[in-house]
Amino acid sequence: MNNLQSILSQINETLHSLPDWNNLSDFVSEFHHIWLKLGNFVQQELVQARIEETETQYQSPRTSREKRYYTPLGEMVVKRRAYVTSEGVKVKVDEELGLPKDKWLPMVLELACALGVSSEFPNSHRLFQKWTGLDVTEKTLANQVEHTGNQLQSQEFKWRESYRSIYANFCEFFYDI
Secondary structure: OHHHHHHHHHHHHHHHOOOOOOOHHHHHHHHHHHHHHHHHHHHHHHHHHHHHHHHOOOOOEEEEEEEEEEEOOEEEEEEEEEEEEOOEEEOHHHHHOOOOOOOEOHHHHHHHHHHHHHOOHHHHHHHHHHHHOOOOOHHHHHHHHHHHHHHHHHHHHHHHHHHHHHHHHHHHHHHHO
């Protein structure tokens, strides 16, 4: 309930701080920037509340760990607790809530890759930062796009090899008949 009040308070504060405007384009640009910040705040509050709710079922936390995620609304930082288990120290909530190890969420990677292949990279970087509010260097973004491209290419090669193997077995089967 405290998180809901915090969210509603932030929304109310944001609505009251909207600028007066005489140019729709300028207003929409400013509103988009404000909305990204507000959306990121709401998203982070909701995710953190769910983490804390889930962690109430666990016993004896050892330490608190911070994790950062790149989302379409900006960088989200959450805190999770680590627990001593028979397998060592684990952050139990990561698995239970499907919190990924990689900070780059799929929607953000999709946007980065789409921009990376459709425009010169300095322009892609500028648009990526503008649309997501994420402050990453051009080099970091380029490396992530390249890494994702390599992974997709590797998956495609594996698929092609599987297809060739199935096709060869199919042809061999009918040749034997």
